[in-house]
Amino acid sequence: MLDKPASALRLRERLLDSERLMEETGCYDGITELTLRNQDPLKFETLHTKLRAYCVSAREMARRISASPGVREVGEMVVAIYTPEGDAIALSNGIMVHVHTMSRFIKWMIKNGYEDNPRIREGDIFANNDAFIGTVQVPDVMDVVPIFHEGTLVGWAGAVCHELEAGGITPGGDVCLAQERFTEGLFVCAEKIGENDEIRRDYVIRCERNLRMPIYWVLDEKAKVASCIDMRESVKQLISEIGLDYWMKVSKEFIEEGRRAQLARTRQLTVPGIYRGHTFYGHVTAGKPGFQLLGDPDWLYNIPIEMEITTDGKITMDCEGTQPWGYHSMNCTPAGMDGGMFVTLTQHMNFEGLVNDGAWMATELKLPHGTWTNPDNEMVATATSWALLLPAYGVFQRLLSRSFVARGFVEEAFVGQVNSPMIEMGGESQYGTPFGMAHFECAAAGSGALAIKDGLDTAYVGWNPESDMGNIEVWEQSMPMVYIGRSIVPNSGGAGKYRGGCSFVSTWLINKTSHLRLHTSEHSSRVFDNGGMCGGYPAPTCQKHRAVRNSDIHELAAKGEPLAHAPGIDPHVSDYERNIGGDHVVIEGPYITSPHKSGDIFSHSYNGGGGYGDVLERDPIKTAWDVENGFLTRQAADQVFGIVLKDDEDGYPIADIDATVERRAAMRKERLVKAVPVADWIAKERGRVEKADFAPEVKKMYASAIKLSSRFTREFSEFWNVDARSIFTPGAKP
Amino acid sequence: MTSYSKEVLGDLAAGKLPWPQTRRIMSAYKDDDRFFKMVAVYQDRVAWKDPILLPVSDHLFICQSGDERITRCECGHSFGDYRKNWKLNAAIHVRNTEEALREIYPNSDLPDPQWMEIREFICPQCGTLHEVEAAAPGYPIVHDFEPDLEGFYREWLGRPLQGS
Numbered sequence: 001m002l003d004k005p006a007s008a009l010r011l012r013e014r015l016l017d018s019e020r021l022m023e024e025t026g027c028y029d030g031i032t033e034l035t036l037r038n039q040d041p042l043k044f045e046t047l048h049t050k051l052r053a054y055c056v057s058a059r060e061m062a063r064r065i066s067a068s069p070g071v072r073e074v075g076e077m078v079v080a081i082y083t084p085e086g087d088a089i090a091l092s093n094g095i096m097v098h099v100h101t102m103s104r105f106i107k108w109m110i111k112n113g114y115e116d117n118p119r120i121r122e123g124d125i126f127a128n129n130d131a132f133i134g135t136v137q138v139p140d141v142m143d144v145v146p147i148f149h150e151g152t153l154v155g156w157a158g159a160v161c162h163e164l165e166a167g168g169i170t171p172g173g174d175v176c177l178a179q180e181r182f183t184e185g186l187f188v189c190a191e192k193i194g195e196n197d198e199i200r201r202d203y204v205i206r207c208e209r210n211l212r213m214p215i216y217w218v219l220d221e222k223a224k225v226a227s228c229i230d231m232r233e234s235v236k237q238l239i240s241e242i243g244l245d246y247w248m249k250v251s252k253e254f255i256e257e258g259r260r261a262q263l264a265r266t267r268q269l270t271v272p273g274i275y276r277g278h279t280f281y282g283h284v285t286a287g288k289p290g291f292q293l294l295g296d297p298d299w300l301y302n303i304p305i306e307m308e309i310t311t312d313g314k315i316t317m318d319c320e321g322t323q324p325w326g327y328h329s330m331n332c333t334p335a336g337m338d339g340g341m342f343v344t345l346t347q348h349m350n351f352e353g354l355v356n357d358g359a360w361m362a363t364e365l366k367l368p369h370g371t372w373t374n375p376d377n378e379m380v381a382t383a384t385s386w387a388l389l390l391p392a393y394g395v396f397q398r399l400l401s402r403s404f405v406a407r408g409f410v411e412e413a414f415v416g417q418v419n420s421p422m423i424e425m426g427g428e429s430q431y432g433t434p435f436g437m438a439h440f441e442c443a444a445a446g447s448g449a450l451a452i453k454d455g456l457d458t459a460y461v462g463w464n465p466e467s468d469m470g471n472i473e474v475w476e477q478s479m480p481m482v483y484i485g486r487s488i489v490p491n492s493g494g495a496g497k498y499r500g501g502c503s504f505v506s507t508w509l510i511n512k513t514s515h516l517r518l519h520t521s522e523h524s525s526r527v528f529d530n531g532g533m534c535g536g537y538p539a540p541t542c543q544k545h546r547a548v549r550n551s552d553i554h555e556l557a558a559k560g561e562p563l564a565h566a567p568g569i570d571p572h573v574s575d576y577e578r579n580i581g582g583d584h585v586v587i588e589g590p591y592i593t594s595p596h597k598s599g600d601i602f603s604h605s606y607n608g609g610g611g612y613g614d615v616l617e618r619d620p621i622k623t624a625w626d627v628e629n630g631f632l633t634r635q636a637a638d639q640v641f642g643i644v645l646k647d648d649e650d651g652y653p654i655a656d657i658d659a660t661v662e663r664r665a666a667m668r669k670e671r672l673v674k675a676v677p678v679a680d681w682i683a684k685e686r687g688r689v690e691k692a693d694f695a696p697e698v699k700k701m702y703a704s705a706i707k708l709s710s711r712f713t714r715e716f717s718e719f720w721n722v723d724a725r726s727i728f729t730p731g732a733k734p
Numbered sequence: 735m736t737s738y739s740k741e742v743l744g745d746l747a748a749g750k751l752p753w754p755q756t757r758r759i760m761s762a763y764k765d766d767d768r769f770f771k772m773v774a775v776y777q778d779r780v781a782w783k784d785p786i787l788l789p790v791s792d793h794l795f796i797c798q799s800g801d802e803r804i805t806r807c808e809c810g811h812s813f814g815d816y817r818k819n820w821k822l823n824a825a826i827h828v829r830n831t832e833e834a835l836r837e838i839y840p841n842s843d844l845p846d847p848q849w850m851e852i853r854e855f856i857c858p859q860c861g862t863l864h865e866v867e868a869a870a871p872g873y874p875i876v877h878d879f880e881p882d883l884e885g886f887y888r889e890w891l892g893r894p895l896q897g898s
């Protein structure tokens with residue numbers, strides 16, 4: 001039991017009371033007036049800035065303790081300060097998606113009687129990586145410590161690191177082969193892992209004996225605890241300066257102010273109405289080694305998103321019509337979906353003022369029970385939930401962006417984050433020791449285009465706005481592979497007036513190991529993951545994995561022959577096949593196969609973002625620059641963008657403006673020749689729908705959506721003027 | 735109070751503003767008079783006189799056309815009542831073969847056309863590509879945006895639309 005509760009109420013009652021007050025007044029914790037802010041706005045703002053500074057500096061300090069290149073190099077960490085009830089007051093930069101998932105974790109402990117057992121006392125350390133309690137996936141391990149002031153619980157400090165190894169059935173953190181929770185790795189379920197500011201020895205031993213690379217996890221724990229203690233001491237110092245009463249009031253006013261600011265921002269930047277979009281995800285495992293036959297091996301996911309903005313400024317995101325959860329690792333929990341909303345809002349709307357849990361409170365998520373967004377089975381795996389979460393929020397960003405365009409704030413419109421595959425590995429390291437690691441250079445994909453400029457090349461991911469691919473030399477210290485190439489993938493951004501940001505491809509020579517397991521996350525090449533907007537095309541699908549076993553690269557190098565450093569631009573024959581001898585393999589993701597050894601070559605491409613606007617309006621001069629610098633091929637410039645290039649005297653491409661204008665006029669005409677009226681197309685396509693003349697996975701997708709959603713069924717039936725149920729689920733009860 | 739001239743906003747929308755200036759606009763407090771100024775920028779750009787009520791895409795606008803409110807292309811083509819899905823009155827080109835997808839993705843691996851097709855929604859008058867859908871075969875055409883036009887003008891802009 002708490003030695004001295006913060007109020008006469010115990011924490012659990014206080015939390016329920018806070019939720020009741022929100023329900024009754026519509027304001028956070030019943031705060032209908034920002035009294036302290038009105039009394040002294042300068043003091044109010046200064047205090048919040050101080051709290052934010054505590055968070056930022058604690059995170060920077062902690063990154064130096066970590067041994068993981070994920071945390072040190074790429075910054076896969078976030079810290080935050082919470083109210084006693086677990087609502088975020090202030091946060092650092094970094095993987096902000098977890099600020100709200102930690103909030104769920106704290107509330108879960110409070111609601112589950114942790115005050116009585118295991119008790120919440122000064123110096124305690126609690127950890128969690130269970131997504132149904134509050135995180136996104138098993139590698140996202142969070143630590144929180146309570147903050148006491150003279151015996152009273154006055155808040156929490158929390159920190160999350162994304163672990164590079166989680167001890168699951170496949171090495172790494174995003175455990176691609178996990179089909180149930182029991183193969184995802186080491187779970188820490190809202191557990192007290194330390195007392196008196198010290199991590200328990202028995203907990204460390206459990207980590208050491210259940211992970212392939214415990215040094216990452218264990219040192220990250222120390223880094224997180226250090227940052228929490230640092231924030232805790234700063235907050236205690238602050239309270240001794242401003243007084244406990246002021247702290248308890250101001251910390252809540254910050255959140256209510258954040259909530260109001262989000263509503264005001266919506267009214268300022270958007271247009272009320274209903275926005276719709278969708279994306280798809282192809283999951284392909286048939287014939288791949290290791291997958292148990294628990295469900296259909298191949299599955300097409302539809303992810304429709306409907307966003308409603310009401311005139312009071314509230315944003316609702318609705319996932320109705322999507323697919324059920326499955327025996328794979330891509331399921332997501334409501335905590336993960338909440339986190340996605342939080343990180344999207346912090347990047348796209350809350351770029352000024354107080355950023356905290358208030359923003360999230362001004363929104364609503366509708367996550368249909370039984371779907372991958374809200375599984376009705378807590379045994380499901382969520383280790384790669386980002387695979388569906390990222391494209392879902394990519395759609396949400398496009399919907400928000402449409403509202404920015406409508407309101408005239410074109411500079412904020414953004415075609416969205418990308419869904420991009422990652423690579424994980426394990427086995428025997430270059431030092432002859434067992435190892436396991438997720439390669440986090442994936443944290444620097446291409447972004448979607450903006451409405452006024454091209455997307456960012458190799459510099460954006462949705463989960464961490466401070467995207468970074470990390471230095472080659474640092475990654476090489478951590479794995480038995482050396483880079484023989486890391487380069488831009490031409491045409492990897494979706495075409496458009498403004499193209500999507502390009503991605504990169506890495507090529508490695510496997511080195512000093514006889515057993516290297518390489519796996520990639522679950523992305524196949526069947527669909528377009530990253531759509532365009534306002535006439536822009538989607539980015540290309542995930543590129544296939546290209547590897548060479550038993551290569552002759554050492555012989556070639558000894559003879560000084562040319563090697564291959566990237567797959568090249570011929571989709572049918574790669575430069576590896578042209579230049580390097582050995583057993584060539586081209587495999588659609590996920591890459592799950594027998595171990596590699598020294599002398600093998602492996603390449604992995606990341607994804608670019610979708611395009612914006614009509615491709616025939618793209619600036620020819622910018623395009624010539626793109627061709628010169630390897631962002632576009634000459635072939636794409638000519639046949640996709642309609643830009644005629646010629647060479648200057650030094651052989652560099654320059655745009656022939658007159659010829660381009662002429663060519664584009666012809667291409668516009670050609671478009672109209674090829675196109676048919678939509679009404680004609682619908683009439684013809686309806687026949688195909690009536691016969692369900694589709695691939696088995698497409699039919700199954702419709703049948704599943706129809707079973708789970710009456711709205712999907714109605715909309716499908718109305719659009720095609722058919723009875724969707726009798727076509728796709730004949731014999732099923734209505 | 736932040737505010738920008740119509741010329742600056744015109745250059746911003748056209749992607750012609752120098753990056754440092756664009757960056758400052760992105761970082762600064764937002765200008766509360768943006769909407770009507772931007773509408774004025776677009777009004778100068780379009781080839782017709784009907785008053786623009788709302789931009790909905792790069793070259794599509796809801797405008798007041800006599801007693802009706804319609805979605806209109808920058809070239810003047812009408813896609814009909816703004817409450818209806820404009821795409822139903824567009825021309826469409828579907829890419830559902832490897833050959834047709836290859837035209838847009840000459841150097842990359844392609845999706846499976848059995849799982850995914852590209853639908854291009856084109857203005858039947860000027861040939862502008864207004865929207866691209868990437869969808870599974872048989873997926874209904876999406877109605878992207880149903881604005882609450884009257885609520886927007888009445889409650890957020892404080893200028894109720896006539897007749898509402």
Ligand SMILES: [Zn+2]
Nearest residue numbers: 807809857860
């Ligand atoms: Zn037109």
